[in-house]
Amino acid sequence: MVDINDMMDAYAQDAVDYAAKLNKKLDYSEKSIEAVEEICTLLYNSLPKNFLAKFFRKSPNEETIIQISKMLGGYTGEVIKKHYGGSWDVEDFQGNTIVLTVGEIKTFPVGKVYKRLKNGPEDNVHHFYHFVTREMKK
Numbered sequence: 001m002v003d004i005n006d007m008m009d010a011y012a013q014d015a016v017d018y019a020a021k022l023n024k025k026l027d028y029s030e031k032s033i034e035a036v037e038e039i040c041t042l043l044y045n046s047l048p049k050n051f052l053a054k055f056f057r058k059s060p061n062e063e064t065i066i067q068i069s070k071m072l073g074g075y076t077g078e079v080i081k082k083h084y085g086g087s088w089d090v091e092d093f094q095g096n097t098i099v100l101t102v103g104e105i106k107t108f109p110v111g112k113v114y115k116r117l118k119n120g121p122e123d124n125v126h127h128f129y130h131f132v133t134r135e136m137k138k
Contacts, residue, residue: 004088004098011074018071026075028082030129036072037126040116043068047117065117070098073110076125080107084136107132 012028015036019026022042024035047060060068077100080086086102098110115123 004090008070008074008077008088008098008100011071012078015071015075028079030079030083030133033076033079033126033129036076036113037116037124039072040113040125041121043117044120065114069110069114069117072125073098073108073113076109076113076129077107080109080129080133080136084133102136105132105135 016026019035019039022039024039026032026035077086077088080100080102084102086100089099089101091097091099097108100107100109109125109128112123112128113125116125
């Protein structure tokens with residue numbers, strides 16, 4: 001059985017490799033979360049938004065969006081872990097939900113990236129990171 005912490009670390013490494021293909025650098029620094037948001041923007045902007053666009057351009061399937069969410073969310077969570085500690089777990093909340101717990105604070109970086117890819121800039125990953133880590137500093 002694969003440990004969730006090892007799995008999320010592997011997803012984070014996949015994100016580093018994926019970002020390099022887009023000429024973005026993910027180095028586990030807090031500043032690198034800006035690059036995660038930039039990648040999310042590129043991906044979101046490439047998705048067809050209306051019926052006509054969807055008709056002419058194939059949209060990624062749900063599984064692809066979930067995998068990208070695990071990859072970029074895993075990276076975001078691993079940056080949190082590096083700077084604030086914590087551990088990954090899976091909770092049975094509306095299916096299997098991946099959660100990163102730091103002390104008393106539960107965060108959902110994978111879910112946040114998923115929302116960012118689906119909803120757009122209103123679910124900004126960079127803002128999420130700073131909100132969550134501000135709470136951890138208290």
